[in-house]
Amino acid sequence: MNLENRKRELVKEFSPMLEKTTKVSKIWMGILVAVILVGIYAFFLQLFKGHEVTGMRDNVVWGVYIINFIFFVCLSYSGAFISGILHFFKTPWKNSVSRIVEIITVLSLIIGPIFILLCIGRLDRLHYLFLYPRIQSPITWDIIAIMTDLVGCFIYLYLTFIPDLAILRDNSENAPKWRQKLYKFLAIGYQDTTEQRETLHKITKTMSAMIIALAIVAYSVLAWIFSLTLQPGWNSSIFAPYFIIAGLYSGVSVIIVAMFLIRKYYHLEHYIRKVHFVSGGIILLIISLLYGYFTFSEYFSRWFSHKIQDTNLLNTLFTRYFWQFVLANYVGVLVPVVILFFKKFRTIKSITFASVIAILGLWLNRYLIVVPTLETPYLPIQDTRPEFIHYTATWVEWALSFTGVAAFILFFILIMKLVPVIPMSGIIDQEREALDKKGKTNQTITE
Incomplete structure (x- = not known):
């Protein structure tokens, strides 16, 4: 196999995905931009008028913003964990999903923390959080964890991009000049020599191990923000593993949905096959059973304890x-x-449908963890006006929530315009390994 010819074939195959934008894509991108513009208007409205344009009040100080933050950060940590596992253990089918997972991880880490900023009433005092941090606060540790994870995941994503950027640099003669210059700059002189390939593989494997450990630690810290308080519904010793399992639950679900949409829209049936969906579905089944067990344990222990605060919370939920x-x-x-x-139900569409249900259920579960707890505090609420006792999200909060989702999808599309969503270097490596194995087999037979 001539590797250079094979690289040119792959660039030619994926070039339409990178360089051409269909009318449908333009319409979708226009809709996403429109949603983002509405969100920007809502942001400035909240910035100038304050939190009175939201449903948050003195008692329910957190709303859908913090829920979106938890969901996106949960998604990023699970993506980092799954991506690290795929690379570290050299999973056979990792090439078809690894880049999807890596992009989801980085984008979630960028968008998620923005929702925290929306919860802050005085953004002009944001710098105090970095100038005068309290090391005793779990929130400080969460900020450190998120920033560290963002840097680590970004470096990890870039390392996996380098071989493809080099292939595009050497085989994009017909591409616009700005693309050629960008690929040349980002490829940083990578020539795919044996020494460079081995060095990059060692660095990537080391980074994957670090990402796995960092994902577990960072999401545990996020769980401790809740569990280290005395609030009923939050003060739980199993919140850290519960959050990790829930993160994997949402992560696998989002990956399956992304696989379905990318496969259908870009016609990548040859690369993203049914076996990938079935494997993802089995993993999701195992995680869903664990997630269901943790959810049952959490609510059952509160019901059985008969503590007045837990009883009040359960009465609110029921x-x-x-x-x-x-x-x-x-x-x-x-x-x-x-x-x-059931095996007969494991079709591509049904697995994707199950994933959508899992995503919506998990987001709603996070809502039930945050809002009802704040509506049932230890001390009685003094102001009995309904808007102070109960929380209802306003259009501003929903607009900014949908803006986060729209920005996530838009940036995902733009990144797929830079490099193929299926790593070309991974295809080359698989074919190279197959040839090496075939050569060794022939040599053994000859001997």
């Missing part, structure tokens, strides 16, 4: 939030389990 509780903790867990448990 009255005001009854249907949300059912959708989050029954439909959001049992439906994916039923679909994925």
